Amino acid sequence: MASGIEERASTSRTAISPDTAIASARFDDKDPLLEPCNAQCAWGSDAVAEMLRRLDVRYIALVPGSSYRGLHDSLVNYLGNRDPKMLVCLHEEHAVAIAHGYAKVTEKPMAVAVHSGVGLMHATMAIYNIWCARLPVVILGATGPGDAELRRPWIDWIHTAKDQAALIRNYSKWDDEPRSPQGVVESVMRAHQIASTQPYGPTYVCLDVALQEMPIEGDVKFPDVARFAPGLPPAPASEAVEQAAQWLVDAKKPVILMGRVSRSESDWQARIALAEALGAVVLTDMKTAASFPTEHPLHPIEPRFRPSPAVADILKEADVILALDWIDLKGQFHQTLGQNEPVPAKVIHCSVDRYVHNGWSMDYYGLPPADLPILSTPDMLVPPLLAAVRKLRATDAPAAPKWPTRKSVALPAPQNERTMTLRDLALVIREFRKGRKVTVPTYSLGWPSETVSFDHPLDYLGFDSGGGVGSGPGNSIGVALALKGSDRLVLAVIGDGDYAMASNAFWTAAHMEIPMLVVVANNRSYYNDVAHQERMAVVRGRPVANKFIGQEMIEPDLDIIAIAKGHGIDGEGPVERAADLAAALTRGEAAVRSGKTYLIDARVDVRIQDAARGEHTKGRQKSA
Numbered sequence: 001m002a003s004g005i006e007e008r009a010s011t012s013r014t015a016i017s018p019d020t021a022i023a024s025a026r027f028d029d030k031d032p033l034l035e036p037c038n039a040q041c042a043w044g045s046d047a048v049a050e051m052l053r054r055l056d057v058r059y060i061a062l063v064p065g066s067s068y069r070g071l072h073d074s075l076v077n078y079l080g081n082r083d084p085k086m087l088v089c090l091h092e093e094h095a096v097a098i099a100h101g102y103a104k105v106t107e108k109p110m111a112v113a114v115h116s117g118v119g120l121m122h123a124t125m126a127i128y129n130i131w132c133a134r135l136p137v138v139i140l141g142a143t144g145p146g147d148a149e150l151r152r153p154w155i156d157w158i159h160t161a162k163d164q165a166a167l168i169r170n171y172s173k174w175d176d177e178p179r180s181p182q183g184v185v186e187s188v189m190r191a192h193q194i195a196s197t198q199p200y201g202p203t204y205v206c207l208d209v210a211l212q213e214m215p216i217e218g219d220v221k222f223p224d225v226a227r228f229a230p231g232l233p234p235a236p237a238s239e240a241v242e243q244a245a246q247w248l249v250d251a252k253k254p255v256i257l258m259g260r261v262s263r264s265e266s267d268w269q270a271r272i273a274l275a276e277a278l279g280a281v282v283l284t285d286m287k288t289a290a291s292f293p294t295e296h297p298l299h300p301i302e303p304r305f306r307p308s309p310a311v312a313d314i315l316k317e318a319d320v321i322l323a324l325d326w327i328d329l330k331g332q333f334h335q336t337l338g339q340n341e342p343v344p345a346k347v348i349h350c351s352v353d354r355y356v357h358n359g360w361s362m363d364y365y366g367l368p369p370a371d372l373p374i375l376s377t378p379d380m381l382v383p384p385l386l387a388a389v390r391k392l393r394a395t396d397a398p399a400a401p402k403w404p405t406r407k408s409v410a411l412p413a414p415q416n417e418r419t420m421t422l423r424d425l426a427l428v429i430r431e432f433r434k435g436r437k438v439t440v441p442t443y444s445l446g447w448p449s450e451t452v453s454f455d456h457p458l459d460y461l462g463f464d465s466g467g468g469v470g471s472g473p474g475n476s477i478g479v480a481l482a483l484k485g486s487d488r489l490v491l492a493v494i495g496d497g498d499y500a501m502a503s504n505a506f507w508t509a510a511h512m513e514i515p516m517l518v519v520v521a522n523n524r525s526y527y528n529d530v531a532h533q534e535r536m537a538v539v540r541g542r543p544v545a546n547k548f549i550g551q552e553m554i555e556p557d558l559d560i561i562a563i564a565k566g567h568g569i570d571g572e573g574p575v576e577r578a579a580d581l582a583a584a585l586t587r588g589e590a591a592v593r594s595g596k597t598y599l600i601d602a603r604v605d606v607r608i609q610d611a612a613r614g615e616h617t618k619g620r621q622k623s624a
């Protein structure tokens with residue numbers, strides 16, 4: 001397999017018998033590994049550790065804490081710190097963000113351990129992000145002792161909560177607080193099963209201190225985990241597949257909206273074959289990971305964050321729309337057809353997302369009309385739908401395109417010689433990607449998507465989270481961890497605000513030798529919000545020049561590279577010119593190929609963009 005990922009995935013879910021559990025550890029890092037000094041499953045927390053190994057959980061990201069000192073001991077001394085291997089983090093938010101990135105690639109849960117209520121509180125935003133991304137993680141927490149008689153004075157009291165999971169129940173799929181070592185076995189297995197069942201999501205098991213530290217009396221029975229697999233998502237009803245195929249084949253102007261889909265290469269090929277069998281136009285979304293080759297003739301418009309007028313024209317003309325788990329389908333209709341305007345096309349909507357909707361956050365978006373709702377996943381639907389379409393057409397040959405096909409537009413070279421706009425930066429990165437197998441975990445905000453080019457499901461991993469800034473570093477590390485040892489070069493582009501909030505996540509990458517190239521698109525501001533203040537000023541007739549006040553990170557400038565170096569990461573910058581960035585990327589690649597993380601501080605000049613729009617930005621930057 002080209003990426004190396006699927007090979008590893010294929011070894012997962014192997015049942016390990018109790019006596020071979022430790023002998024068959026497979027962690028293949030070059031670290032000298034600790035020999036387990038006591039392989040006896042003797043304590044409550046040993047049962048938790050044993051289950052993580054049996055469930056083939058490879059890594060556990062954590063910030064330690066006394067509430068789970070029992071579990072920590074089991075990971076080190078019962079398991080020998082392998083399968084799962086610990087990733088020590090400098091903030092709980094990063095621990096979950098790393099698991100999020102890992103799941104973007106593997107669609108499998110890592111474990112995360114967080115200390116009592118305080119660690120869980122630190123983790124909450126990242127848990128919300130992974131919840132919104134519909135990706136799996138198993139979070140282990142701790143509290144107590146629940147029995148007040150066992151609590152140490154002071155500290156155990158402030159770190160004990162009743163119903164600790166209440167902190168995250170509104171944005172997680174399931175939680176539990178098992179009461180015995182035997183109870184732990186089922187609890188951890190269920191947490192893993194539910195997290196890994198689509199729609200994926202976070203689960204949380206809270207372990208009482210006393211339970212972790214109790215000696216196991218008698219035997220704990222460990223089941224064959226292969227008998228508790230999550231199972232495939234629901235297959236689409238055959239009547240629905242036939243109906244969808246008929247509508248799509250009969251359509252004069254069929255459209256496919258490619259939303260949340262798998263990272264599998266065969267699913268990718270099936271989507272191409274379906275679009276070609278229909279001659280349908282395909283639209284893609286920057287919020288979701290790469291889902292279709294951007295340069296394909298049936299993909300006329302670049303992936304969008306928001307629909308352009310050209311997208312609106314297509315949706316107005318469409319007579320059948322196949323929406324494959326598209327994020328915010330109703331929002332897409334509102335932005336293209338008008339608020340609450342009827343959708344002229346017949347809508348086929350394939351998604352299982354509604355199975356996790358609850359009443360707390362509105363991450364379920366508006367309720368879209370669906371003439372044919374299909375409660376299945378895109379990857380379950382596409383192969384039988386393709387077969388049904390081919391049968392109706394009585395051929396496997398591609399259909400003639402029913403829309404004007406893609407016209408490739410030559411992109412200009414970077415426009416500015418002495419400074420760089422974000423677009424200049426994006427053009428350099430586009431050039432750099434050519435001929436290389438690059439995975440981009442994330443781009444910085446406002447990325448000019450006409451510069452992207454994807455032709456593999458691992459080329460880009462999407463922005464489908466809860467929009468919490470500070471996730472980029474952790475997510476990128478998780479992606480690079482999952483791709484470590486593969487033939488892909490990980491190149492993350494993150495904003496300076498995102499970096500500043502979470503720069504200490506990179507220490508874990510340095511410590512664990514997780515290689516990746518990071519470009520900080522450094523506009524020295526929370527520029528997204530500068531744009532909002534500009535809008536307020538325009539609407540209210542107030543001075544636009546004040547829009548930078550309260551938004552900039554200047555005087556002093558953040559020393560992006562010094563911060564990186566302080567966390568053990570090498571790099572260079574500030575790089576101010578597009579020509580210099582190209583050379584810096586090449587140097588960075590060499591460092592990454594030798595196993596290092598390398599970070600480039602790329603200065604993005606937002607004043608040129610403003611000047612081009614005729615705005616004066618007097619308020620800004622003595623230090624420019």
Ligand SMILES: Cc1ncc(C[n+]2csc(CCOP(=O)(O)OP(=O)(O)O)c2C)c(N)n1
Binds near residue numbers: 495498499528
């Ligand atoms: C935790 C959190 N705090 C604040 C925000 C509001 N916010 C959205 S984008 C943004 C700016 C991020 O800055 P940066 O990463 O530098 O990107 P830029 O907009 O400058 O390109 C902010 C503060 C948020 N989404 N999440």
Ligand SMILES: [Mg+2]
Binds near residue numbers: 497527
């Ligand atoms: Mg910024």
